[in-house]
Amino acid sequence: MLERRTGxxxxxxxxxxxxxxxxxxxxxxxxxxxxxxxxxxxxxxxxSVTHLLDGLMIRDPKRRSISRVLYGEExxxxxxxxxxxxxxxxxxxxxxxxxxxxxxxNSVESAALNTSFFIHQAYEKTQKLLPExxxxxxxxxxxxxxxxxxxxxxxxxxxxxxxxxxxxxxYVPQEKSIIFLPHSKKRSGSFAKFWQIPTVANHEYGHxxxxxxxxxxxxxxxxxxxxxxxxxIDSAEGRVGTRTARDLETALNEGFSDxxxxxxxxxxxxxxxxxxxxxxxxxxxxxxFNNFQMKTFSEEALLDFFSPKSETRIxxxxxxxxxxxxxxxxxxxxxxxxxxxxxxRKLYVLLSWVKEYGKNWSRFQSYEPRTMLDEMxxxxxxxxxxxxxxxxxxxxxxxxxxxxxxxxxxLDECRL
Ligand SMILES: [Zn+2]
Numbered sequence: 001m002l003e004r005r006t007g008x009x010x011x012x013x014x015x016x017x018x019x020x021x022x023x024x025x026x027x028x029x030x031x032x033x034x035x036x037x038x039x040x041x042x043x044x045x046x047x048s049v050t051h052l053l054d055g056l057m058i059r060d061p062k063r064r065s066i067s068r069v070l071y072g073e074e075x076x077x078x079x080x081x082x083x084x085x086x087x088x089x090x091x092x093x094x095x096x097x098x099x100x101x102x103x104x105x106n107s108v109e110s111a112a113l114n115t116s117f118f119i120h121q122a123y124e125k126t127q128k129l130l131p132e133x134x135x136x137x138x139x140x141x142x143x144x145x146x147x148x149x150x151x152x153x154x155x156x157x158x159x160x161x162x163x164x165x166x167x168x169x170x171y172v173p174q175e176k177s178i179i180f181l182p183h184s185k186k187r188s189g190s191f192a193k194f195w196q197i198p199t200v201a202n203h204e205y206g207h208x209x210x211x212x213x214x215x216x217x218x219x220x221x222x223x224x225x226x227x228x229x230x231x232x233i234d235s236a237e238g239r240v241g242t243r244t245a246r247d248l249e250t251a252l253n254e255g256f257s258d259x260x261x262x263x264x265x266x267x268x269x270x271x272x273x274x275x276x277x278x279x280x281x282x283x284x285x286x287x288x289f290n291n292f293q294m295k296t297f298s299e300e301a302l303l304d305f306f307s308p309k310s311e312t313r314i315x316x317x318x319x320x321x322x323x324x325x326x327x328x329x330x331x332x333x334x335x336x337x338x339x340x341x342x343x344x345r346k347l348y349v350l351l352s353w354v355k356e357y358g359k360n361w362s363r364f365q366s367y368e369p370r371t372m373l374d375e376m377x378x379x380x381x382x383x384x385x386x387x388x389x390x391x392x393x394x395x396x397x398x399x400x401x402x403x404x405x406x407x408x409x410x411l412d413e414c415r416l
Contacts, residue, residue: 192274
């Protein structure tokens with residue numbers, strides 16, 4: 001059989017040290033330099049990582065936030081429609097680090113340290129706000145080499161096409177794993193690595209929190225979170241029929257995870273500069289997508305998102321799940337900001353919203369998707385007003401209608 005490689009080639013992460021000659025970190029003083037990319041600049045930050053070391057292994061020694069951090073994993077898979085079949089899987093190894101080392105930004109160790117540092121921090125913030133909620137520990141898999149195979153009949157026998165999956169990160173709910181793929185050789189040059197940008201790790205962890213708060217509500221699958229727009233259209237919008245409640249949930253889950261990352265990081269840690277694909281479109285504060293379409297739940301946006309896919313219709317941002325989620329993220333943040341809540345309280349409202357959704361999952365899923373959107377956003381308003389101890393009135397109605405224009409008709413208290 002002929003074999004052909006297509007697509008981009010991965011630039012592999014480097015394992016800088018295999019062993020450290022029995023050296024040990026002095027108890028209580030493990031501080032290492034994280035190689036980050038913040039506000040459009042490469043930066044080295046010394047952070048204490050004692051709480052993330054189990055001997056020389058990077059992982060939460062109490063296994064509360066992270067059970068393992070692995071590298072060197074190799075997966076060969078095949079894709080048929082929405083389904084993914086794993087053809088072969090070589091497991092990864094635990095990431096170990098050595099004292100007195102500074103790790104380069106393309107190293108396994110650096111990717112593992114950065115991402116586990118911010119994920120653990122997000123875990124602590126969430127657990128503090130929702131102490132009664134069980135959040136299972138995750139596996140973090142960095143630099144996984146994933147390729148997809150496809151057999152295509154040719155004139156002289158079949159041809160096996162093999163394509164690497166690169167330049168992305170995703171959450172696998174059934175394995176409670178966050179995977180950071182390598183970057184492509186093509187992208188590797190001047191751009192930031194996804195593991196250098198805390199927003200990427202915290203967005204993925206946001207999906208885990210969504211799954212923890214609404215366990216029945218998360219679809220299995222490998223859908224990358226940070227590809228180009230056209231990739232998103234290809235992968236997310238390969239739909240033929242009409243939208244389902246699950247599609248809407250996926251879109252809101254994306255918006256939730258963008259907001260989760262935003263509120264669980266400090267302002268100086270949460271810029272997404274360095275990922276040109278995401279500028280404007282995935283920036284919470286930006287009222288526009290990168291093609292200058294407005295982030296609003298207009299009738300046009302609802303029509304584009306909920307209509308069956310049509311060949312004649314031009315694909316707009318509104319038809320893409322990640323972008324539809326970005327409308328929610330922008331508008332929800334505007335609503336919360338209008339009540340001048342702190343980031344911690346905003347995070348609490350956001351978490352409480354999904355928790356309530358998770359409790360009433362069957363009821364929400366039974367709605368027709370457009371009604372489900374009405375009800376999900378109504379729940380968000382109720383949760384927000386509950387937090388600020390206000391009701392629908394002349395002060396709050398204009399804010400609520402800016403969030404979702406259909407509330408002008410849907411909410412009796414806000415009808416003129
Ligand atoms: Zn995502």
